[in-house]
Amino acid sequence: MSKLSLPLTRLIHENLSIIVDFCFSRGPVDEVMESFLGEWKYLRKTVYGISQERAEKAALELALFLRMLDDREGISGYLDQTQSNYGYGLLITEGESRQQLKMRDVPNKIIHASHFEWDFSEPKRPTLICHAQEPQRWIRAKIDIVAVAALCGQLMH
Numbered sequence: 001m002s003k004l005s006l007p008l009t010r011l012i013h014e015n016l017s018i019i020v021d022f023c024f025s026r027g028p029v030d031e032v033m034e035s036f037l038g039e040w041k042y043l044r045k046t047v048y049g050i051s052q053e054r055a056e057k058a059a060l061e062l063a064l065f066l067r068m069l070d071d072r073e074g075i076s077g078y079l080d081q082t083q084s085n086y087g088y089g090l091l092i093t094e095g096e097s098r099q100q101l102k103m104r105d106v107p108n109k110i111i112h113a114s115h116f117e118w119d120f121s122e123p124k125r126p127t128l129i130c131h132a133q134e135p136q137r138w139i140r141a142k143i144d145i146v147a148v149a150a151l152c153g154q155l156m157h
Contacts, residue, residue, distance in 0.1 A: 008069045009155045015062035016152045022055035023118070023126035023145050056116050059128060062152075063110035069155070076104035088151065089127065089143040094136070101141060106148060109141035 029047055036043065070076050079086070080102065087100030091109070101109070113130035119142070120126050128143040 008065050011065045012062055012069065012152050012155060015058040015065065016149060018058035019055050019062065019145060020149055022051050023120070026120050026126070027123050052118070059110055059116065063107035067107035067111070070104060070107070076102065079103050087144075088147045089141060091141050092139045094139065101143065103151060105141065106143055109143065
C-alpha cells in the first residue's frame, strides 16, 4: 500500500494558522473599523466577510486533515487513554444537555455541520459553533479554538 504524499501535519498547521489569525485579529479589526464613520459596505465585506470565509474553509480543511491523521496514527485513541478529562469544547444535544467534545468529535462535527458561527464573546477563548445538519442527533458543537490549537501545536512534522 502506498503512502499519501500530502504532509498532513504541515497542512494542519497551515490551516490552524489561518483560523487563529482570524480569531485573534477580530478585536483589533473591530477597533479600526470603529474609526470609519458611515456604512463602508465593501470595506466591511473585505475585512469581515472574506476573512471569515477563509477561516471556515481552513476549518474544513483542518478537520479533513486532522481526521486523516487520526485514522493513520490513532491520536484520538491515545488521547482517550492519557487525557480522560480534557475536552475540546461542548456538544449540545436535545434538551440542551452538554457533554465535552473529544478530539475525534472535533473534525466530525466540523465536517457534518450545516453552517458555522463564530463566538468572540470571550476574546481569549474564541469558539467555532457548528450547527447540525440533523438536529435530532445533536444541535450544535462549540469548538474551543485554543484547545484545538494546543492539540495541533503538539503535532510534529
